[in-house]
Amino acid sequence: MDINFALEHFPRLLKATKLTIELTLLSLFFGIFVGVFFAILRTSKNKILFFIAYYYSYILRGTPLLVQIFIIYFGLAQIEWIRESFLWIFLKEPYSCAILAFTLNTGAYTSEIFRSAFETINKGIVEAANGLGLSKLNTFFKIKLPIAIRQSLPAYGNEMILMLKGTSLASTVTLLDLTGVAKHIISTTFRPVEVFIIAGSIYLIMTFVVHNFIKFLERRYDYN
């Protein structure tokens, strides 16, 4: 490994990390809303709503993220009425296509995480809330949701890390994220080893931060 070569290209990779972080945070942010929404649908007694939520999660978790991003970016662009509709303003840009694909993907996993968290809530607690005269809405926001969030922390931390690494696929739709710039540098220097080691290390540092942040939250909100 050539240290000087590594140092020379490090600033460019670090700058590209900004886009990786941006894609991760935005996707996770939108993904939480999508996830909670579909998790609630999963508890619905309406069969149609249940089926929509069930198959959304089933299909998005059952296909590779790369395929999903390709369908959204290259696939939808083949359909003429989409190119002529207002959707094209959004779908024309690789950036918004990537955010859309990542959001839908992490939303599916998040909905599963929240669903199982809701299911593990002790019935006695809900009955106690009812007994105290809390309304349905109050029970949801003050009792069920906080418990579910705490329950899902470890699994959600995992999902955050998966999403962070998943954003590397943004490079397949021309975005210059950390992986995109790494490939770009390799294409002119022909030295994959050094460049990928640096890029890998930057990913590792980011997952380290996420991992410890979740651990901190887990300890902070430990209810034992």
Add this chain to the structure above:
Amino acid sequence: MKNIYKFFLSSIAALAIFLTSAQADSIRIGTEGAYPPWNAKDESGKLIGFEVELANFLCIYMQADCTIVEQDWDGMIPGLIMRKYDAIMAGMSITDERMKTINFSQGYADEVASLAVMKGSPLEGMDTPKAINLSIGGGDVKKALKTLTAALAGKTIGVQTATIHQNFLESGDVGSVKVRTYKTQDEVNLDLAAGRIDAALAAAVAFTDYAEKSGKPVVLVGPTFSGGAFGNGVGVGIRKDDTDLLKKFNKAINTARKNGKISELAIKWFGFDASM
């Protein structure tokens, strides 16, 4: 239990024989299989194209046993250095930039690059000469580059990554255009047709081939480019220490040129004689 050991050992032995026999005096040639008509794949996944056929003939002339190995374009040169194959025949132009890392045989075919747009684009009808050679330079070339710089200002242009076309656009010769890089030429073509990019730059034959096969109204605009960042023809890429192999390829290319094989294959695949 004994039988399992026997089976295991004989499998290893068979594998060892297989591996050594595969390496015995054979040349592995790396190609992309995604740059028609230079190299591509048919529906069944078989490698086809100008270079695939030429490689077979060169191997006959070298009396060598060849296998053609597929490799993604962006890992083509690293793959050669890491000995995944011994030679590259993938529409790779001979450039000074690449010569820093690998060697090239003499050129076997000429590749001219061109910009392409969708019919009806404002870039159509640019007033430039038909062809410019950046190595020769001069007033005409300067004027053409000036016209291009003005026409392309603020435009997004798609290219395949790690190509002479990317290098040219990033060299600043045509000002600061927005360059979008793709893994394959197929993807460049798709986004050009979808209207995501204003223009694309690649081998002219890559666009005419796509227009013909897809029926999309892709048209060439501006001059054809050669020389300078576009290199000096397409040659066989070989590791710097493999001087014997380099000599063999040069000799085989001479034979193929003299007996008309390169011209014949070029006319078959490109529709014109691109041999050099």
